[in-house]
Amino acid sequence: MMEANKQHLQDITETLAGITESCEAGIQRRSYSSKFREAVLYIKKEMEKIGLTVREDTVGNLFGMLPGSEVDLPEIMSGSHLDTVRCAGAFDGAAGVVCALEAARMIKESDQPMRHPYTVFGTVGEEGTRFGQVLLGSRFMTGSITNSDLDTVKDLESGESLRSVLSAYGLNGDIQSASLFNRKIKAFVELHGEQGPVLDQSGKEIGIVQSIAGIAWIKVTVIGQAGHSGTVPMGYRKDAGIAAYEMIIDMNTYVMEKYIHSATMTVGQLTLNPGSSNCIPGKAVFTVDFRSGNKEILQDLVETIYQEASVKEKDGYQISVCVLNRRDPVNMNQNIQSAIRESCEELGYSYQYLNSGAGHDSMIFAPFWPTAMIFLPNKDGISHNPKEYISWDEMKKGTEVLYHTLRHLDRLDDEPQN
Amino acid sequence: MMEANKQHLQDITETLAGITESCEAGIQRRSYSSKFREAVLYIKKEMEKIGLTVREDTVGNLFGMLPGSEVDLPEIMSGSHLDTVRCAGAFDGAAGVVCALEAARMIKESDQPMRHPYTVFGTVGEEGTRFGQVLLGSRFMTGSITNSDLDTVKDLESGESLRSVLSAYGLNGDIQSASLFNRKIKAFVELHGEQGPVLDQSGKEIGIVQSIAGIAWIKVTVIGQAGHSGTVPMGYRKDAGIAAYEMIIDMNTYVMEKYIHSATMTVGQLTLNPGSSNCIPGKAVFTVDFRSGNKEILQDLVETIYQEASVKEKDGYQISVCVLNRRDPVNMNQNIQSAIRESCEELGYSYQYLNSGAGHDSMIFAPFWPTAMIFLPNKDGISHNPKEYISWDEMKKGTEVLYHTLRHLDRLDDEPQN
Numbered sequence: 001m002m003e004a005n006k007q008h009l010q011d012i013t014e015t016l017a018g019i020t021e022s023c024e025a026g027i028q029r030r031s032y033s034s035k036f037r038e039a040v041l042y043i044k045k046e047m048e049k050i051g052l053t054v055r056e057d058t059v060g061n062l063f064g065m066l067p068g069s070e071v072d073l074p075e076i077m078s079g080s081h082l083d084t085v086r087c088a089g090a091f092d093g094a095a096g097v098v099c100a101l102e103a104a105r106m107i108k109e110s111d112q113p114m115r116h117p118y119t120v121f122g123t124v125g126e127e128g129t130r131f132g133q134v135l136l137g138s139r140f141m142t143g144s145i146t147n148s149d150l151d152t153v154k155d156l157e158s159g160e161s162l163r164s165v166l167s168a169y170g171l172n173g174d175i176q177s178a179s180l181f182n183r184k185i186k187a188f189v190e191l192h193g194e195q196g197p198v199l200d201q202s203g204k205e206i207g208i209v210q211s212i213a214g215i216a217w218i219k220v221t222v223i224g225q226a227g228h229s230g231t232v233p234m235g236y237r238k239d240a241g242i243a244a245y246e247m248i249i250d251m252n253t254y255v256m257e258k259y260i261h262s263a264t265m266t267v268g269q270l271t272l273n274p275g276s277s278n279c280i281p282g283k284a285v286f287t288v289d290f291r292s293g294n295k296e297i298l299q300d301l302v303e304t305i306y307q308e309a310s311v312k313e314k315d316g317y318q319i320s321v322c323v324l325n326r327r328d329p330v331n332m333n334q335n336i337q338s339a340i341r342e343s344c345e346e347l348g349y350s351y352q353y354l355n356s357g358a359g360h361d362s363m364i365f366a367p368f369w370p371t372a373m374i375f376l377p378n379k380d381g382i383s384h385n386p387k388e389y390i391s392w393d394e395m396k397k398g399t400e401v402l403y404h405t406l407r408h409l410d411r412l413d414d415e416p417q418n
Numbered sequence: 419m420m421e422a423n424k425q426h427l428q429d430i431t432e433t434l435a436g437i438t439e440s441c442e443a444g445i446q447r448r449s450y451s452s453k454f455r456e457a458v459l460y461i462k463k464e465m466e467k468i469g470l471t472v473r474e475d476t477v478g479n480l481f482g483m484l485p486g487s488e489v490d491l492p493e494i495m496s497g498s499h500l501d502t503v504r505c506a507g508a509f510d511g512a513a514g515v516v517c518a519l520e521a522a523r524m525i526k527e528s529d530q531p532m533r534h535p536y537t538v539f540g541t542v543g544e545e546g547t548r549f550g551q552v553l554l555g556s557r558f559m560t561g562s563i564t565n566s567d568l569d570t571v572k573d574l575e576s577g578e579s580l581r582s583v584l585s586a587y588g589l590n591g592d593i594q595s596a597s598l599f600n601r602k603i604k605a606f607v608e609l610h611g612e613q614g615p616v617l618d619q620s621g622k623e624i625g626i627v628q629s630i631a632g633i634a635w636i637k638v639t640v641i642g643q644a645g646h647s648g649t650v651p652m653g654y655r656k657d658a659g660i661a662a663y664e665m666i667i668d669m670n671t672y673v674m675e676k677y678i679h680s681a682t683m684t685v686g687q688l689t690l691n692p693g694s695s696n697c698i699p700g701k702a703v704f705t706v707d708f709r710s711g712n713k714e715i716l717q718d719l720v721e722t723i724y725q726e727a728s729v730k731e732k733d734g735y736q737i738s739v740c741v742l743n744r745r746d747p748v749n750m751n752q753n754i755q756s757a758i759r760e761s762c763e764e765l766g767y768s769y770q771y772l773n774s775g776a777g778h779d780s781m782i783f784a785p786f787w788p789t790a791m792i793f794l795p796n797k798d799g800i801s802h803n804p805k806e807y808i809s810w811d812e813m814k815k816g817t818e819v820l821y822h823t824l825r826h827l828d829r830l831d832d833e834p835q836n
Binding site: 194195196197198201213215217227228229230231232233234235236239241242245246248249252255256259260261263264265266267268269270272274275276277278279280281287289291356357358359381383384 | 612613614615616619631633635645646647648649650651652653654657659660663664666667670673674677678679681682683684685686687688690692693694695696697698699705707709774775776777799801802
């Protein structure tokens, strides 16, 4: 049986982590920076070592293909992103590229070539670090970034357009040729750290992602009556803060009682006006971040906040509820989920199904091609943090599950492609 | 029967309101500014018109005395402050000076001199506008400002010391001679706008203050566990925001159920960390402002917040409760309260007893001399605001109640003074 090589996984992950811009803590590779270029060159070199045919597209995504034994079959792809958040750990994005690369080595060294071409990829711009927009690389691949976006998307710090950043980086930014619709794709499999505590606490070795959560981002404004903290008796008050807390607690209780395993609610920002310790808040503004893998649940939560608002309006508050952003859940492909599960069973690795609360490139691919994700446990559930850690044992198991999954997919008949 | 002259009250109040520094809205007279000097000179002139003997103390408080018919009796004093908050209305402080002045005119014109000297006063530095410290004038009068305070108390904007501000204003700042312990005082009566909605909503014409509320200012810090809004399921969370809201709602319910008429609780500031819409708050910090006219209630509230904190600590949060400031309630003199009540009854003006949630110079005088306050209704309970308004009718009634109260006090035997 082919085994993943833990030392390879560690060496490549650590070398990649060493390719970092200076930052307060941890690592940082902004898209199209010189360190991003260095990381791409390093992974190219590792791809070439294994014998992959390397190409970089016109917008900075990297691909390394191992040809299949049969002609004209669609590609099976695996990878993740090569850019990072600020003060990142060594695994977010990198783990998916490194394990996909190690799986390529295993295929190559198995002396049993796959029927389908196998392509390892590393995307650019998945994190919003440089441009404030996420999932750029995968959106280029699916043709959803337009030519005018190249001019309107700007570097958050310098204000430079994406077009001129691409040009300075040495890419022509041609949108048509970056689209994967020019190619035949059989499946995407993305391996990633869970970024949450579920696997770490359950002790399961592998997470099989059922869906990437939909989100609703909502801003709620509560208008009451400001006043002096000393001179307005309790019975005369319309304290916007208290009204806001009551709404939040009611909603939180509702989510805890009804959807504890199937949705999340987060109030990450809350501001009071006037905001002095001796002033009754006349206004409270807060954000609500709802997430669920189930579209109906998300809809119910959004409706419930409107109901909460109308209850408070009867008490004399003015409430405005503004849905800032909304995205439906994206289901992962059932056949690939089954292939992952069977691979775990063959290998004797424990697994559990879960949803991804965070967004991933896979979310962009899934509407167009069969797509699924393998999650590995992040120690203490910590991610987007220098302390982020996936053990080399877990990386090895993840790579082996990925390898078996690729073999499963390779055996499946191909859907006719247009 | 002597009546107060509405036109005098309006003219003097409006002239005083016209003596203002430039500000965004409403009026502003910072202590020791050239406009403060102009206001003092104007009130001096009005005092002299009535025949009062004017003196300014060494720290900027203004006094105008009408001698009594008997020798060596202690003074009965009435007045309020001449400085203002930023963007103030025309009545806060000014009303108490203007009505006391009109009462002096009524005494003078009654052809029935008082036995005791009657002194109208206007204090400096009651508001914290310039120095960030309140009640300066009255604290000078009671000897509680020390020589070293003159150097450590600084202008919030320029950083100049109080000593050098006094000197630039033309005063020597001699602390001993500013103390009223050099004089014999029978009573203080301060007339003031309520600064809250109680009289405005009850429709009562006169408020008789029973006590000036004690306060406890508390800062509460709740430490939970930060995390990504998408990746940490509800059951795994330690959301510091939710814990803070639960504490606040519990406390608010307790105050509403047990002390709705006898205490207030205000959470005027609340901040969440990290403070991003997609981050579970790992830390929440909020202020609590408790006020009550009853010392035991205040003590109970402070204890209750410690109990709330220990309940939440059992749920796995770390809570710190820090009492930033604490001041006991100050009771107003019972005999003067009775004199005010009898005056209302004689005049046929409706009245009610209430507490002052805000601080006043009277709070500083009360431990040393018999002191009480007359409140007038602020329209819609609005104060510290350009819209602040007390009708001229209400000012007239207030002045007449003050005049009758002074007459009552004048008839009372004098306590022996040291």
